[in-house]
Amino acid sequence: MLIRRCFFTLVTIIFYYWVGGAAFSQNFCVSSSQELHDSLQVAAVNEEADLIKIVQGNYGGNFHYDSTKGNGIAIQGGYTAGCTERIVDPGNTVLDGGNIDHVLVVIDHAGGSISIEGLKIQHGSTDYNGAGMWIESSATTAGGNITI
Helix, strand or coil: CHHHHHHHHHHHHHHHHHHHHHHCCEEEEECCHHHHHHHHHHHHHCCCCEEEEEECEEEECCEEEEECCCCCEEEEEEECHHHCCECCCHHHEEEECCCCCCCEEEEECCCCCEEEECCEEECCCCCCCCCCEEEEECCCCCCCCEEC
């Protein structure tokens, strides 16, 4: 009886994850440049509307989100450790491109909504537009909302 109950529970969890779980957003809490890079890569392909919460601090690098899924993304700075609280002050969460390339590129080719809030973007460099940020949401019929 116990084995049957455990099996049923396991099957239910797997079913929920694969079928029902797709409807829920995934939240990321990042506190390093590598975690931010990794979460943007996962969010670009996971077929969910994602929220990336960035803990206060300085993040060096060039960060890219390039999605064809159309589910949308929100990137928010100003979180305390563990992402339990948030202080919205762009000066406390800084993305620094090191004068190498675009600092933050967010593109949703399928028209998903994009929201960016509570970040200071600095030291981007490119021969084209958007050294600090390049944000684009487009689709064949209509693009999504972009909020910065």
